[in-house]
Amino acid sequence: LSLGRLLLTGAAGGLGKVLRPRLRARTTLLRLSDVAAMDPAGPGEEVQQAALEDRAAVHRLLEGMDAVVHLGGISTEQPFDAIVPANIVGTYNLYEAARKHGVRRVVFASSNHVTGYYRQDEVISPDMPMRPDGYYGISKAFGESLSRFYYDRYGIETVCVRIGSSFPEPRDRRMLATWLSYDDLERVVVASLTTPKAGHSVIYGVSDNTPGWWDNTSARHIGYRPQDSSEPFRASREAAQPQVDPEDPAVMYQAGGFVRMGPFE
Numbered sequence: 001l002s003l004g005r006l007l008l009t010g011a012a013g014g015l016g017k018v019l020r021p022r023l024r025a026r027t028t029l030l031r032l033s034d035v036a037a038m039d040p041a042g043p044g045e046e047v048q049q050a051a052l053e054d055r056a057a058v059h060r061l062l063e064g065m066d067a068v069v070h071l072g073g074i075s076t077e078q079p080f081d082a083i084v085p086a087n088i089v090g091t092y093n094l095y096e097a098a099r100k101h102g103v104r105r106v107v108f109a110s111s112n113h114v115t116g117y118y119r120q121d122e123v124i125s126p127d128m129p130m131r132p133d134g135y136y137g138i139s140k141a142f143g144e145s146l147s148r149f150y151y152d153r154y155g156i157e158t159v160c161v162r163i164g165s166s167f168p169e170p171r172d173r174r175m176l177a178t179w180l181s182y183d184d185l186e187r188v189v190v191a192s193l194t195t196p197k198a199g200h201s202v203i204y205g206v207s208d209n210t211p212g213w214w215d216n217t218s219a220r221h222i223g224y225r226p227q228d229s230s231e232p233f234r235a236s237r238e239a240a241q242p243q244v245d246p247e248d249p250a251v252m253y254q255a256g257g258f259v260r261m262g263p264f265e
């Protein structure tokens with residue numbers, strides 16, 4: 001099944017680089033964008049450098065596209081003013097451009113930090129109230145609300161993928177619960193692009209890990225079936241952190257160390 005003409009934002013970033021060749025193999029045209037420099041376009045690719053807060057440039061990005069994988073933006077906790085241009089204004093620009101250019105589906109890279117203030121001993125589902133753990137998480141909550149509005153008002157479908165921790169390997173004990181392997185990342189993105197009816201959906205992007213904080217039952221219609229697990233990394237990650245203080249907020253909350261960031265002024 002071809003993914004058609006697809007825009008990938010955040011193409012110069014960690015996950016953008018991982019997804020670029022994997023999506024290219026399935027698209028008729030892959031348009032790559034980032035504010036940072038990217039490798040030159042290969043066959044079947046276009047490269048358009050753009051800042052998400054540049055409205056006119058974002059409108060050019062959406063021209064002629066069937067769908068978008070929106071990874072671009074600030075991806076860590078930062079002062080509010082640093083987050084606004086890309087994650088608030090930029091996400092608005094993207095959806096307005098999608099509406100004007102008739103783009104029908106977006107996969108939005110949301111984050112587990114939308115619900116980071118749930119505790120590590122709670123199992124939560126995507127339909128529970130948001131509990132962002134900082135300005136970054138709030139900006140992703142904004143993206144989720146914005147995309148819901150564009151679905152309700154204009155019928156533009158979005159799958160908000162609340163990515164856990166997508167790195168080559170889980171880096172610490174917390175990531176034994178939050179890890180999303182790169183192969184499972186590809187699986188959840190491709191499922192989100194190809195499911196016949198996405199509507200407006202929210203799903204946690206996580207592998208089939210043994211400690212499980214997130215119940216994706218309400219998003220089963222997406223058809224994402226994780227095939228990897230953090231389990232092979234357990235012994236080494238536990239050995240590296242033999243003691244954890246249960247009263248430490250970074251151990252208590254799903255957000256981990258993000259709860260230690262700020263205040264910034």
Ligand code: NAI
Nearest residue numbers: 012013014015035051052071072073075086109163165166
């Ligand atoms: P990253 O920080 O490596 O990549 C983000 C890209 O967005 C960068 O290349 C950056 O240049 C670009 N960008 C930043 N500001 C921009 C602007 N104003 N205009 C245009 N482009 C801009 O992040 P990563 O890890 O690749 O994550 C991709 C997406 O997935 C992000 O939206 C992030 O919030 C989300 N995510 C990632 C997780 C992970 O574990 N890697 C976990 C949860 C969410």
Ligand code: 15L
Nearest residue numbers: 075076111112113164165178
């Ligand atoms: C995120 O949202 C970040 O983009 C990523 O760098 C990780 O910190 C991840 O969450 C996490 O929670 O581990």
